Amino acid sequence: MTTMTEASVREFKMPDVGEGLTEAEILKWYVQPGDTVTDGQVVCEVETAKAAVELPIPYDGVVRALHFPEGTTVDVGMSIIAVDVSGGAGDAPAAAPVAEVPAQAAVQTPAQAPAAPAPQPEAPQTAAPQAAAPQAEAAKPVGSGRQPVLVGYGVAASSTKRRPRKGPEIAVSQVPETIQAELNGHGAAPAVRERPLAKPPVRKLAKDLGVDLATVVPTGPDGIITREDVHAAVAQAAPATQAAPAAEPVPQVAQAPVTTPAAVPVPSYDTARETRVPVKGVRKATAAAMVGSAFTAPHVTEFVTIDVTRTLKLVEELKRDKDMQGLRVNPLLLIARALLVAVKRNPEINASWDEAAQEIVVKHYVNLGIAAATPRGLLVPNIKDAHAKTLPQLAESLGELVSTAREGRTSPAAMQGGTVTITNVGVFGVDTGTPILNPGESAILAIGAIKLQPWVHKGKVKPRQVTTLALSFDHRLVDGELGSKVLADVAAILEQPKKLITWG
Template sequence: MPTFEKFNLPDAGEGLTEAEIVQWHVAVGDAVTVNQTIVEIETAKSLVELPSPYTGVVAEILAPEGTTVEVGVPIIVVDTDPSGAAPAPSTPAAVVPDGADAAPAPGSPAAGAGSDGAVAPAASDAPAGGSGSVLVGYGTVEPGTARRRRRTAEPAAADRSAASAPAPSVPAAAPRATVPVSASAAVGHVHLPVLAKPPVRKLAKDLGVDLASVAGTGPGGIVTREDVQAYHEQAKAQPLATYADDDQPWLATGAVTPDGRQTRVPVKSVRKRTAEAMVTSAFTAPHVTVFHTVDVTKTMRLVHTLREDREFADVRVTPLLVTAKALLLAVRRHPEINASWDDAAQEIVYKHYVNLGIAAATPRGLVVPNIKDAHRLDLHGLAGEIADLTSTARAGRTSPTDMSDGTITITNVGVFGIDTGTPILNPGEAAILAFGAIREQPWVHKGKIKKRWVTQLALSFDHRLVDGELGARVLADVAKVLEDPARGLVWG
């Protein structure tokens, strides 16, 4: 007899409640083994590959690609004894779009299927106790229903037919151009009819142009074919300003509006989590930002020297590396800035370790993975960790663990040519340092105006935890190391 085991969507980390099925790596009938990657999911933080907890044959895939599934809901059925009879199909529950209040009645054509025929398992199909689980969080949440992506609604029939509605005939003695449409609306709400010949009306209908919006240039204000074509060209969606290597991945999941002028993309995953975190941070922690303009000529010389050093040949040396080290030294001198505010317990939590966050811009949005115990690393080790962290983030492979328990963060706005900014705190941290673009500019050095490398720093901090004096001292110490990296030998 065949033995069917259902695999429930596990908690991929930090109490996440749902995830989107991005890509299945197996199909019905495929043989799988324990720990073989079977599916890739996208959580609110990152892309995660899930391994199979069973050995057997895939009997049924319950959550199609693109479906958002709650933790604890079965996503796949595996026959662990494929020598038996064919699997019996599970009883599905209707896939209910976001915002729907009720599922279709049993026996109705839509019962058990979404618009594309996809189904989600009923709550009663979940195995009790989550037996056979090898992943954290498996079977610990009562199963819910899978939610399909929101789809942009089709325009109402009345709206689609508005452009093609025939206008009553009007004597030629009443020229349309004598009274603008806006003026007619203001005087007793009188709407003059649109003057256009049948072929022009057909052209407008084919192009989706509302004739009432087109100014006629023909005799007596009649709308001509050229008027319709000119309006259509003007109303076309304009190309977006993008970088040459930008493939606009953020548009891939969006729906283009009927007029082609907008693409509407659901807010989810990393973008949703980032928005929620930033709003919470901005309106919970009172932000204060202090600024400092710094001569970093000696830092640039150090970067050039290290790039020529054989000991650093296997890592990338950048000004960001020296800035990260400078911040770690400043935290060592002022450990009270390495803290968080526990609102529930009404306590200040001082951290005896530094998990240094590096804000990284990725195609999926902003992520802030952190280097664990960065205070223990020398300059070479720090360079290697920064390189691994950024490459993993850009590949979309940052795990939830990599982004948890950060203590202080650097955001490198200078890489985009920006001088400085007022960064928002990463939730749970007391400070964030913005590192601006480095430029050659006139600078007073030893009493003379010389060409020097200069940058701007901005430190935002939580004023509940950090007083102005402490914030200023930390930023001043970072600046001192960048002005003279040899100072780090004394402080280190």
């Protein structure tokens, strides 16, 4: 037995996967003590205040210890896993030589495999678990390298050598049928289960819906499970569970819920009287930011109700325009363009307050934030240099931003450096609100629900499409005149969209 020296053990510390993040929660471990790992292999999934990411290990070696269990919030810089990089087996049980593993014949191609498996002796029970990893590795198709990860140290082209988790069944989906027959036909072969390929948001969706990814048929490239695959698995299982009454879903309201809808069970008033939900991740970061903003920047909110009938007509025309084909064209697109034009006409609104230097920093660029309600909570990614984009480019950026946020793939960098923000509370049927500024920004525009209402138009009362806009701003650097000008400009453009040409 080889003695493990302290010098041969490398401690992998929790990295800062964003800019200035201080902690992350360990959602899931993909390895256990005694597993063999390679440089670039994903060892765990963590959730920060901004995103869920997978962490790859930067060493080759054998896992000696996991310092924290799943569900633990760990400070950045603390060691989370110890890896013996000496190349020896250390204190772990020695693996049996490959030549002695009875199921080694399974690595043959279908053409090489014998017609009937020859009788084989039963493998020693202590050697089987260690031998399973190289056997599973050899059974993988050539060129099936691991998929790229979100953060880390690069991607290793070789397959992983993680010891398979114990399980009563054999589920090697990529092994030819003749090989599976050999694996299933001999009691000596240990159970092998390949970890399904899926991105972190898809794994979380499956967890929330109670779907075992091992039972899902992948349709994505390289055998990756998509969100549609998970929903299809749910729909397929639905007939068997139709007899059970379904719980009503928790309504989703932007900025209001204490946690994500998937994380909070529907309360049963016949049993527990209270449910306590830990404040962490996105909710914890949002709460801290909103409290800091509300009690640091003196907020002022102004409102205006306007007729946006012409804007909605322009939206329908743009949908038929060949230059906008395939792009997401909706009222938000023109409202975003209207705000950008108003900022151009009133550049002082696009600024921030530097408390340390006692200076107002006027930005000559606009990183336009869009508040998005996601399964992980409220996120505010921003479109970099939105002021320089054409209308088709802005539409493309908005579509990508919203889709990425809803799928939970928003990167920490996408939520850094915003200058002004739009929040659309109208999608929930809300008329208006008093939005709180994002820290470091001077203004945020809220869009209310667009409704058909009686309106005086050309001297007569007619049904028109009407909405209410609300602009909150930091009164330290934006006075009432400047804030009113910006809101009035946005309103004028949405009432008369031709001003996008004359003012833009």
